[in-house]
Amino acid sequence: MPVYAVRANGGTVEDVDGNVLIDLGSGIAVTTVGSSAPRVIDAVRRQVEEFTHTCFMVTPYEPYVEVAERLNQLTPGAHDKRTVLFNSGAEAVENAVKIARAHTGRQAVVVFDHAYHGRTNLTMAMTAKSMPYKHGFGPFAPEVYRAPLSYPFRDSGLDGPEAARRAIDVIEKQVGADNLAALVIEPIQGEGGFIVPARGFLAGLADWCRREGVVFVADEVQSGFARTGKMFASEHDGVVPDLIVSAKGIAGGLPLSAVTGRTEMMNAVHAGGLGGTYGGNPLACAAALAVIDTILEDDLIDRAVQVEHLIKGRLEKLRARDDRIGDVRGRGAMVAAELVLAGTTEPDPGLAKQIATYAHQQGVIVLTCGTYGNVLRFLPPLVISDAELHEAFDVLDEAFAGVAR
Incomplete structure (x- = not known):
């Protein structure tokens, strides 16, 4: 992303310009307990x-x-x-x-x-x-x-x-x-x-x-x-x-x-x-x-299960109205959406890049992955709040609505 971090806490990262981004990547699954956990x-x-x-x-x-x-x-x-x-x-x-x-x-x-x-x-x-x-x-x-x-x-x-x-x-x-x-x-x-x-x-x-x-x-x-x-x-x-x-x-x-x-x-x-x-x-x-x-x-193992239910719930609702989401999968706070050409199983890496770029522009850190480059992956810190997750997935809803088929 074209930003430089100066501090991070819980489920957010702040850049040098004072922008606060919702973190759905955890430094690639590293900051599970948050980027500046007190203990x-x-x-x-x-x-x-x-x-x-x-x-x-x-x-x-x-x-x-x-x-x-x-x-x-x-x-x-x-x-x-x-x-x-x-x-x-x-x-x-x-x-x-x-x-x-x-x-x-x-x-x-x-x-x-x-x-x-x-x-x-x-x-x-x-x-x-x-x-x-x-x-x-x-x-x-x-x-x-x-x-x-x-x-x-x-x-x-x-x-x-x-x-x-x-x-x-x-x-x-x-x-x-x-x-x-x-x-x-x-x-x-x-x-x-x-x-x-x-x-x-x-x-x-x-x-x-x-x-x-x-x-x-x-x-x-x-x-x-x-x-x-x-x-x-x-x-x-x-x-x-x-x-x-x-x-x-x-x-x-x-x-x-x-x-x-x-x-x-x-x-x-x-x-x-x-x-x-x-x-x-x-x-x-x-x-x-x-x-x-x-x-x-802090019972973060149970929290991971709660995060899974929230993320999968949002993704499944989105999938029900957008058939470019071919699969929703994962466990705990390790969840993904595989993107495909509408109505097929053909990988669509271009769509994944567009969605991630839109999310970045709106202040949400989203990572992609997959052999075909067509998977959005969600790895939030387990200390992220439900409100932050919903705000992030509101942005993803907007992203899918704004990217033409």
Whole structure:
């Protein structure tokens, strides 16, 4: 957007000219508890007065350990777990692959259509969409294979278990379970279009991984930390990942990411094999502990469900009178509208761009996404008010009414 922010609070962002914008993006799912959450501010202020860095690999400190302990408790499954901290989602995804390879002694990695996993060399290979993420940046890391996703809007009635069998058939024929270290999947896709797989798809894949000794990795960078009305999106499908990757909303805007997983897998890596200078920075760890407290003490998981009902209610009313909205989907405060040519399923990226541009001009931050660039995605902070949401969707109503068919 052609604005420069000077402050942000709750569900709004203020620019250098004094304009106040309603935030339906949360810095791409980062400021889940708000851009200046009181507990986060206080925790970071206290920590910065003590020290800003020592490097955990040199002289450990308690906030890192506390974050690891909290993640071990909060992630799905009652099994014994370990956590290691990094800086970004892509870095954590790469380390999850390293852990899976060390544990299995295998090399291949399977990802899915429409996937987004990051912008480093390995995660570019794992990401599906070329422009703008991969174009001109190859060659990419080898031993990465792609399987078909469950995409209910475009799957012609294929249910979850059937879609899982389709994916498994491709994997077994083109890769072979004996060669496969990890299957990496977003429980709800992010950049690929907020695609929610049909029920039974994730569970079918997880069961197959368990039988074949393949590490099931849930990339919850965008869908984690209460965003979807559960602490982690995997919980909606009753799936317990072997490894789970967290980032974005984990630390209220400070750079932090994590891999949490089964102890025997995490311990498979040799001493010194995982790490990094800034991973688990004490300021970010202090912020993460405050974010977790805010989510739990302010009932933000329930708030995400309330936000879902409000947003989907507004979008479904709009969809009923405008058939250019082909699909409304998502969970919690992670909701999308897929836009199509009227009366068809043909993607309409031009319309998505026009709607987003109109919203921006009227002071509403709206993001687009999707393999075809035709999806409007809504990621408001969970502390946004109902009044702000209704005001924002009044603007979207005006946008659709003003853009000719």
